[in-house]
Amino acid sequence: MKTTILITGASGFLGSRLAYLLRDRYHLLLPTHNELNISREEAVRAYLEEHRPAAVVHCAALSNTWYCEQHPEESHRVNVQGTVRIAKACKLTGAKLVFMSSDQVYNGTPVLGPLPEYAPLQPVNVYGNHKLEAEQRALRNLPDAVGLRLTWMYDLPESSMRLNSNILVNLHKANAEGTVIKAATHEYRGVTYVWDVVRNIERALALPGGIYNFGSGNSRNSYELFLEAAKLMGVEQPSNLILPDEERYAPECRNLAMDCSLVAKYGIHFRDSIEGIEEALKHPVRTE
DSSP states (O other): OOOEEEEETTTSHHHHHHHHHHTTTSEEEOOOTTTOOTTOHHHHHHHHHHHOOSEEEEOOOOOOHHHHHHOHHHHIIIIIIHHHHHHHHHHHHTOEEEEEEEGGGGTTOOOOSOBOTTSOOOOOSHHHHHHHHHHHHHHHHOTTOEEEEEOEEEOOTTOSSOOOSOHHHHHHHHHHHTOOEEEETTEEOOEEEHHHHHHHHHHHTTSOSEEEEOSOOOOSOHHHHHHHHHHHTTOSSHHHHEEEEOSTTOSSOEEOOBOOHHHHTTTOOOOOHHHHHHHHHHSOOOOO
């Protein structure tokens, strides 16, 4: 008999790919918003009590940082309260919980270099604050829950699955339309191939409770990262497509680059951001 896993947000960018990867190995519960409304505590508890999944992978979220900034109450209801409701229901039913957090919790951290999980946190935006609050409250309710801090994720522009606005999609679009991208020279952040995240989430189910950085590292600034990615995509004269933005985040750098040595101790590894892009372009995941 197959183990039952519940995936929330299974129609989203991450959740849909996780469901695709796990579809043959597990009995998957992939409820729609109407079938499982995480804004209603009674509905969440009733769903888990009825279906009794062995594990819950909580991908449902409002992840557009601009939208969350404009709609903080809705962001809190979904990103914080929804996660807490899932954690409480998992504690009641005994399900293992893996939930998604974000590198945005580091947005505002006045430290350069790869940031470990214990770095001082003072998020400067609504989304980062709500993700941090969700981490703290979920673990208070369910100490063996696993929170994964994800980077900006990407898939290839030609993917047949739902796409987000990501580094490769943005570069492809700008190159096709003849527009330019301004990338900050005072920003550092990793980008991760979504399929590398998806492949490792199954292993994250066995992690001890706690918070883990979960994605590709990066030592380049965003201008250098975009420029190198454009070269790998075969863009002619990439310096005409990517322009350095030297004003944004100056004089204090924005650093979201993560140190993922903690998950590496458990055998979970991610390539450097540029190495990940190169590998994704050479060996794309086909889902047709």
